Amino acid sequence: MEPLLKVENIEKTYDGKKVLNGISFEMEKGNTKVIIGPSGTGKSTLLRCVNRLSEPEMGKVILDGQVVLDKTVEKEPRIDLNAIRSQVGMVFQNFNLFTHLSVLGNVTLGLTQVKGMKRKDAVERAMIEIDRVGLADKKDAYPALLSGGQQQRVSIARALAMDPKVILFDEPTSALDPELIGEVLQVMIKLAKEGMTMLCVTHEIGFARSVADEIIFLDEGKVLAHEPPEQLFSNNSSARIRTFLKKISELYGGE
Amino acid sequence: METSSGLMIIWESWPMFLSGTITAVQLCILFLGVGVVVAVPVSLSQIYGGKSLKFSASVFEQVFRGLPALVLLFLFYFGLAELDVSPLVAATLAMGLRSAAYQSQIFRGAILSIDSGQMVAARSIGMSRIRAIKCVILPQAIRLAIPPWSNEFANMIKDTSYVFVVGIIELMRQGRYVVAGSFGNALLVYSVIALIYLFLTYCGLFLMGRLSKKLAIPGFASAGAAMERI
Incomplete structure (x- = not known):
């Protein structure tokens, strides 16, 4: 089956610094994927590249058979970005109501x-x-x-x-007081269980563990790991990942 | 008595004062109206325009803010005498475009003070940039612009008096006529005119205040107030 969302080899540079260095992943319909990783590794930028609120220099994005982005060809086909964006929900850190x-x-x-x-x-x-x-x-x-x-x-x-065919969550709970995080996560968990396709950047390890089908670990613009949570949280992970997970588990009370 | 005869003349001249006042108000509305119509695209060009649009808008704004009202009036009226422009057209161009330059900066400030996330959110649900400006940015900007815009109104109602130099019969010109017919009782006549301008400014600002309250959004005004902090 064709994946619902296909992201291929995204590259994005900010001020001469390569923030995303060849990111690829796919999402099936109904999937929930969580992107985690140290700050400054391009997690939010990656989300914005999916609906082209941010313009990558390289790569390809296909949503449900429609070309969203194609930098692999010399001349990109005409793309109705507004029509595509209307099929991609986005939830922001600062709400932006x-x-x-x-x-x-x-x-x-x-x-x-x-x-x-x-x-x-x-x-x-x-x-x-x-x-x-x-x-x-x-x-x-x-x-x-x-x-x-x-x-x-x-x-x-x-x-x-x-x-929307997919909803992008950009650190949806990061701007919230601790006692308000729960009500938002509850809604997100409900959506995930109801089969919404969700791509979430979040530090909420508890959420990632309980509902994510797969976790993408980004570090310095690259995918360091892309696997189900039980695998990522097992002791087989690289030292880099384990150190990071330990740190955010302490911070956000992942257990 | 000279004073009482002066008062008599003022009393008898009320139709002239009234007609002058009405003309002043009409001119003010006309100039401000031209100002708004030109200022909104100018401010949008300055913010969202490409290089050349941005540049032209800035040149326009700098020129019309940088010249005295009288110079503009003379330029448009006497300067364009060969084109046979009427005093009203010349005055409307000079004062309207001058106001547009000032108003463009009011709108620009208001638009820039809107959080950039508003535009991002609008684009993310599939709005075109123009639609986002129309449905999201401008409705917020207009509310933020009302307080500084009242200032522009207060300036304009007074600045309509300039146009008497090109021969428009507004309040100031009517005053001159009354003075001429009152054996030169200038102090009394101009005091009455001063009072009328004060009254007009006060009424206008009062109405703007009401409008501002009427359009206020619960909790939103405080966001605007934050913008005014130093």
């Missing part, structure tokens, strides 16, 4: 503006997702008045409403 819109407004904006849905249908669709993240009673609230955890759940609902 539209501050001038209510919860409902945030979730419906893409539906009415990008998908061209009628207002009434968009509201109906949005409410399903707002309910799914447990915020139906907050639908008229504005982002600035919500807690970080609530804001992040709204941003997940905003991504879900677009019916």
Whole structure:
């Protein structure tokens, strides 16, 4: 079977420094993959290269048979990036909710503006997702008045409403107070179990262990390991990986 | 008595003051309107434009902010005399474009103070850049721009008085007519005019304040206030 998402040999340079140095991986439909690794190793950049919010110099990305990026050929075929991005959900570290819109407004904006849905249908669709993240009673609230955890759940609902083929999570809990992390992880775990295809950059080792099908360990722009969590967390891993895992387990209480 | 006869003349001249006031308000709205229409694309060009667009927008902004209003009025009216431009057209170009230059910087500041994550999020759900500007950036920028924009309004209502030099019969010009007909009682007449300008500025700022409150978004104003911190 063709994989849902195919990322091939991505290379990206920032200020003369090679942040991504030939990254490849594939995702099956319904997969949850977690990308971990020391900071500055290009984890967030890699996510942004998948929907081309960041432009890599080299590589190829295929989503569900559609070419998203192809730097292997001289002249790239015409690609409707907006249409592709509407099929790729993205959840950000800082939520990035539209501050001038209510919860409902945030979730419906893409539906009415990008998908061209009628207002009434968009509201109906949005409410399903707002309910799914447990915020139906907050639908008229504005982002600035919500807690970080609530804001992040709204941003997940905003991504879900677009019916994405895959959702990219860019450190979704890193900006949250410790007591708010749980509510966001719960939503993410639920999504993973319901079969959403998810690619997550996170330091939440507990989440990675319990729901990730595979973990990609990035270090200095390269894939150091790409294997199921039980294998990565076993003692067979390289010293580099074990040291890092030990460190973040202490920090984030992975057990 | 001279004063009482002066008061009489002012009382009897009320239609002239009224007509001058109405003209001043109309001119102010016209100039500010031209200003907004030109300023928004100028500010967007300065932020999102390519090299040449950015450059042209900056040249426009620097020139029109860098010249005195009177010089602009003379340039557009007497300078273009061969084209036979009417005083109103010349004044609208001079004052409208001048206001556009100032307003473009208000909008530019407002847009730049919006977190870059807003644009990224809009693009990530598949919006084109233009749609993102229309649906996400501008609605926020306009709210942030209202307080500094009130300042531009307060300047403009007063600056309409400049255009009497090209022969538009606004409040200042009407004042001159009244003075001429009042045996030169300038102090009294110009005091009345001063009061009218004060009143207009006050009313305008009051309305802007109301608008700002009406458009306020719970919790969002504080984000804007943070921008004003030094």
